[in-house]
Amino acid sequence: MLFWDIKHPLSRFLLFLTSLNLSHFPRDNITENRDIHLDWDAAQAKANAFVARLNLTEKIHMVTGASSIDAGVCIGNIRPIKRLSFNGMCFSDGPAGVNRAELVSVFPSGVTAAATWDRDLIYQRGIAIGEEFKGKGAHLMLGPAVGPMGRHPLGGRNWEGFGPDPYLSGASVAATIRGVQSTGVQTCTKHFIGNEQETQRSNTTAPDGTIIPGISSNIDDRTLHELYLWPFTDAVKAGTTSLMCSYNRLNSTYACENPKLLNDILKKELGFRGYVVSDWFATHSTTSSANTGLDLEMPGELNPYGAGALPGRWYFGDFLLRAIQNGSVSTDRLDEMVSRVMVSYYLLGQDDNYPSVDPSTIAVIVANEIGLPMAQKIGFPFEVVPARDVRANHSSLIRQIAVAGTVLLKNVNSTLPLQKPKYIAVFGNDAADITDGQRTDNYGYDIGTAAIGGGSGTIRLGEIISPLDAIKIRAKRDSTQVKYTTNNAVISAGNFQGIYPLPDICLVFLKTWASEDHDRVSFELDYNSTQVVENVATWCNNTIVIMHSAGVNTLPWAIHPNVKAILAAHYPGEQSGNSIVDVLWGDSAPSGRLPYTIPKNESDAAAPIANQTGSKDWQADFSEGQLIDYRHYDANSIEPLYEFGFGLAYTTFEMTANLSVKAVKQNPPETPDSARQIEVGGHPDLWVELLEVETAVSNTGSRPGVAVPQLYISFPSSVPEGTPVKVLRGFEKVQLEPAQSKRVTFKLLRRDLSYWDVVSQTWTLPAGEFVFRTGFSSRDLKGEAKLKVRGV
Numbered sequence: 001m002l003f004w005d006i007k008h009p010l011s012r013f014l015l016f017l018t019s020l021n022l023s024h025f026p027r028d029n030i031t032e033n034r035d036i037h038l039d040w041d042a043a044q045a046k047a048n049a050f051v052a053r054l055n056l057t058e059k060i061h062m063v064t065g066a067s068s069i070d071a072g073v074c075i076g077n078i079r080p081i082k083r084l085s086f087n088g089m090c091f092s093d094g095p096a097g098v099n100r101a102e103l104v105s106v107f108p109s110g111v112t113a114a115a116t117w118d119r120d121l122i123y124q125r126g127i128a129i130g131e132e133f134k135g136k137g138a139h140l141m142l143g144p145a146v147g148p149m150g151r152h153p154l155g156g157r158n159w160e161g162f163g164p165d166p167y168l169s170g171a172s173v174a175a176t177i178r179g180v181q182s183t184g185v186q187t188c189t190k191h192f193i194g195n196e197q198e199t200q201r202s203n204t205t206a207p208d209g210t211i212i213p214g215i216s217s218n219i220d221d222r223t224l225h226e227l228y229l230w231p232f233t234d235a236v237k238a239g240t241t242s243l244m245c246s247y248n249r250l251n252s253t254y255a256c257e258n259p260k261l262l263n264d265i266l267k268k269e270l271g272f273r274g275y276v277v278s279d280w281f282a283t284h285s286t287t288s289s290a291n292t293g294l295d296l297e298m299p300g301e302l303n304p305y306g307a308g309a310l311p312g313r314w315y316f317g318d319f320l321l322r323a324i325q326n327g328s329v330s331t332d333r334l335d336e337m338v339s340r341v342m343v344s345y346y347l348l349g350q351d352d353n354y355p356s357v358d359p360s361t362i363a364v365i366v367a368n369e370i371g372l373p374m375a376q377k378i379g380f381p382f383e384v385v386p387a388r389d390v391r392a393n394h395s396s397l398i399r400q401i402a403v404a405g406t407v408l409l410k411n412v413n414s415t416l417p418l419q420k421p422k423y424i425a426v427f428g429n430d431a432a433d434i435t436d437g438q439r440t441d442n443y444g445y446d447i448g449t450a451a452i453g454g455g456s457g458t459i460r461l462g463e464i465i466s467p468l469d470a471i472k473i474r475a476k477r478d479s480t481q482v483k484y485t486t487n488n489a490v491i492s493a494g495n496f497q498g499i500y501p502l503p504d505i506c507l508v509f510l511k512t513w514a515s516e517d518h519d520r521v522s523f524e525l526d527y528n529s530t531q532v533v534e535n536v537a538t539w540c541n542n543t544i545v546i547m548h549s550a551g552v553n554t555l556p557w558a559i560h561p562n563v564k565a566i567l568a569a570h571y572p573g574e575q576s577g578n579s580i581v582d583v584l585w586g587d588s589a590p591s592g593r594l595p596y597t598i599p600k601n602e603s604d605a606a607a608p609i610a611n612q613t614g615s616k617d618w619q620a621d622f623s624e625g626q627l628i629d630y631r632h633y634d635a636n637s638i639e640p641l642y643e644f645g646f647g648l649a650y651t652t653f654e655m656t657a658n659l660s661v662k663a664v665k666q667n668p669p670e671t672p673d674s675a676r677q678i679e680v681g682g683h684p685d686l687w688v689e690l691l692e693v694e695t696a697v698s699n700t701g702s703r704p705g706v707a708v709p710q711l712y713i714s715f716p717s718s719v720p721e722g723t724p725v726k727v728l729r730g731f732e733k734v735q736l737e738p739a740q741s742k743r744v745t746f747k748l749l750r751r752d753l754s755y756w757d758v759v760s761q762t763w764t765l766p767a768g769e770f771v772f773r774t775g776f777s778s779r780d781l782k783g784e785a786k787l788k789v790r791g792v
Contacts, residue, residue, distance in 0.1 A: 496539060
């Protein structure tokens with residue numbers, strides 16, 4: 001979704017703000033969290049009873065977002081209905097923490113969470129994020145994100161999601177949803193679907209006034225099901241209460257009015273019982289959108305008290321009312337729309353003493369969008385009130401996740417962990433405190449550690465621990481001296497004047513900025529990164545490079561003999577410095593693994609950003625099908641620099657070459673039983689376990705460590721053309737002491753072993769022999785076994 005000031009004049013924003021009155025938002029105590037059983041039928045009964053008591057105007061209000069004194073101060077609001085004791089609903093960004101709020105935590109990004117390969121940590125992250133949303137009085141978190149998945153390595157919002165593999169992304173989104181919703185906060189899984197780039201993601205206006213439609217993501221049926229829909233299916237199965245339809249078109253029809261996508265696939269095939277909400281201003285029609293599956297338009301009517309209609313900006317509200325009155329949208333459909341919104345509300349018990357919205361929200365929005373000095377200058381009537389502090393002890397979990405999401409890519413001669421160096425030189429803009437204020441924006445900031453990306457998924461930067469500060473504190477324990485220099489100084493002063501004596505260790509901190517609303521333009525890290533590393537490494541024999549980045553980068557300096565260690569720390573959140581110090585000094589062992597592939601050259605990467613500047617009909621043909629990221633490298637026999645699933649440790653591991661593959665269900669039928677009813681998550685047969693694959697992993701080194709055994713399968717030759725060489729179908733995270741071994745079992749469901757048959761329109765188990773491989777990455781495979789699933 002968008003910032004208010006991206007596509008709207010300041011005057012309209014001020015009109016929205018001036019309609020608000022802070023006195024209407026009392027401060028409540030934060031309620032305790034509780035586990036919630038997802039009883040859809042009981043919630044549906046409550047929702048039906050609620051709808052039966054509404055008049056027509058109230059029903060329209062329930063499916064049209066609004067920003068007014070009656071609605072609330074959140075980025076998205078549903079009006080309260082006082083006579084029914086319904087206090088409205090507050091929607092808030094974003095997937096890594098509460099946006100536009102003060103005294104909240106900056107959690108590690110989605111790609112960082114995915115790099116942990118740890119379902120339990122991701123679940124705990126979800127719980128903590130949910131606690132903060134609930135503490136601020138937000139009913140719904142606009143997240144998690146599994147679209148974009150990362151078809152384009154330079155996609156501006158890839159960092160919000162969990163990477164380009166559908167299995168890893170699906171496991172991560174399911175764990176996140178279960179965690180968040182256990183606190184009673186709704187999730188809105190986004191962006192559905194094919195929103196794989198920011199460039200021309202939505203409609204724009206040409207200089208001659210022509211409306212240029214948003215890009216069309218043209219995806220074939222099999223690719224849609226087996227790749228892009230896969231993690232959304234996991235989200236629905238996990239109980240996500242809503243999905244956000246995306247800005248782009250899918251096969252030439254806007255996602256928010258696409259009947260095949262919303263009605264046939266999501267609501268019928270996947271059995272989704274929640275509601276579909278539009279991305280902000282992603283609606284393009286009234287009748288078509290309502291009839292083809294859109295249940296709630298956001299942000300809806302912008303300040304109906306005096307702002308007047310904004311043609312083309314919203315389509316529900318009075319427009320939907322007229323469609324109901326003239327019969328182009330049925331009253332039954334309107335009732336269903338309201339019911340879907342309310343079933344999610346009741347499902348998580350939000351009718352029971354839910355906290356009110358933090359009254360500081362409006363002041364934070366003002367500070368974020370126009371600045372408090374400007375607001376005071378123009379006499380804007382608002383009150384700065386103390387914010388609720390909802391952070392609790394989440395910093396310790398954030399630090400743990402950031403450590404677990406740090407990937408050790410190179411470590412020559414056991415340079416890491418550090419062994420009490422006498423003198424450390426720290427280089428790079430990314431090492432220091434942020435000097436350009438505590439707000440991220442679409443262009444990032446020059447000096448300061450990159451803790452989180454930009455756009456609606458960002459979080460206000462409060463207490464960020466910089467690497468430089470954390471290094472100085474840790475260095476004092478060993479009487480180590482520390483010197484710091486920026487990127488520009490390294491470039492301009494190649495002789496390193498002032499660095500004395502010669503350091504034992506040189507730490508180079510690099511970063512890449514990524515944000516909503518634009519895509520990255522370079523594979524290399526920002527701020528002359530290559531020259532910085534080469535200058536330092538030429539002079540310093542023990543150079544260690546730490547990267548805080550949105551994801552895929554090229555590393556032309558990786559083979560430099562003096563670059564002894566490389567760490568990919570992604571966007572670590574507020575504990576940026578503490579977490580990297582934990583890894584550098586070995587207080588915590590690195591256990592992250594890459595959730596994407598790092599190419600040797602940018603030309604090796606697939607699917608560039610589609611840029612058709614000058615065209616009035618942007619088209620993106622997903623002609624590569626399922627062959628993105630490691631699947632692309634496998635299919636084209638391209639050697640990556642660091643492959644998907646790769647990551648080193650401070651110890652070594654081995655895995656048995658002999659796999660045990662056991663059929664749990666003998667000779668299953670080719671397709672699911674057509675007589676069984678669809679449930680939430682799709683056909684219930686797809687979630688039935690068919691096989692178990694067992695291996696053993698051992699710690700062969702001298703230090704404790706965490707191994708990440710992975711399972712890849714190759715389908716029989718009978719499957720249609722375009723099937724990947726291999727696909728991830730299992731992973732575990734295993735703590736091992738030196739010389740310790742553990743058995744690891746991967747359970748495979750019918751869904752894991754099926755392909756989507758476009759003719760029969762069903763998931764199908766192929767005939768022939770599957771190949772099962774286990775290992776430590778997509779290219780480091782240790783064990784292999786073969787088995788026919790059908791006809792055993």
